[in-house]
Amino acid sequence: MKKWIIFIVIFIVVIFGLLIKVYFTSVDPVKAAEKKAVALANKEISIKEVEDFHIYNGIETVNVIEGKNNKGEKIIVWIPEKSKKVYVKKAKDGLSKEEAIQKLLQEKSPKKVISVRLGMEKNIPLWEIYYRSNNNLINYYYVHFDTGEWLKKIENL
Template sequence: MKKWILILILFFLIVIGIFTKIYLTAVEPLKIAEKKAVTFAEKKVHISQVNDFHLYHGLETVDVIEGENKQGDKIIIWIPEKSKKMVIKKAKNGLTKAEAIRKLEESKNPKKIISVRLGMEKNIPLWEIYYRSDNNLINYYYIRFETGEWLKKIENL
């Protein structure tokens, strides 16, 4: 009986180890991309703290860094992978996530908002809102970061 308990414990430890290795291997490219993007951005602006990093995959891949500069201002940096023409904006000069959602709700009736994230297309910083409509279809709604103006929508997928 003790032998089976030891075998089971060993089995679970091996499984946990394998899943940990798979997870760490999966997130490694994202960590490398973040490090490269932050290093590149610091050539132009001093980032005292990185609060969030993600990749936006639109017409082209864009690194998006949300953080703070040395003055304590919240900033957002968009770095297109191909052109590397960095766009830096203070967060207070654009819409918040909540305001972007409110803009969507003013013109659409989303059943469930799945994600809201920053991105950039054609050098225009934007909010991408991914949601489901009443008929459970997938929709994307894009609005300008600075003005809240509607840019484009992809509906009923």
Template sequence: MKKWIVIISILVVIMIGLSINVYLNATKPLKVAERKAEQIALEHTSLVSYNDFNVYNGSTSYYVLKGNNDKGEKIIVWIPEKEGKILVKKEEDGITKKEALQKLYNEKDPQEVLSVRLGMENQVPLWEIYYKTENNLINYYWVHFESGEMLKDIQNL
């Protein structure tokens, strides 16, 4: 009986170790991208600190950082993954995540919102809302960051 407990304990420890290894390897590219974006933003913009990072994968991939500039203002920095112009906007010059979601709820009836993230398409900053409808169909809804107008609505994927 004692032998089985030892064997099971060893197997559990091995499984936990393998799970941790898989998780760390899966998140490594995102951490590398975040460090790259942070370095670029600190060198080429007035960003001095950030509290939020995400990767937007549209027609062009962008790194998006939300933080503060050297004047203490809240800013958002869009950095193209490969090449292109870095865009910096004051957070107050656009709509909030909550306002973008309200726009969706005013026009659609989402069953579940899966994610809301900042992105960029054709040099236009936007909020991308990824949601499901009652039939479990996937939908994308893009809201212009500055005006709050709907830019694109992709339904029933």
């Protein structure tokens, strides 16, 4: 009986160790992309603090950094993967996440908003809102970051 308990404990520890290794292996490319994007952004504008980083995959891949500059102002940096051109805007100069959701709610009645994130397509900064409709279908709604205008919709997937 003792051998079975020891075997089970060792098995659980090995599985747990493998899961941790898989997690860190999967996070490494994102961390490397973040490090590269922050270094590139720091050539254009000094980023004092990085609050969020994500990779937007739309028409092209764009690295998006949300953070603060040396003056403590919230900034957003978009870096398209191909061109490596750095686009910087102050967060206060565009729509907030909540305002983007309000634009969606003016037009649609989503059952559930799943995610709202920044992105860029054709050098236009935008908010991508991913939501489920009342018939439980997946929908995307894109709002211009600067003006709040609707850019495009992908519905009923």
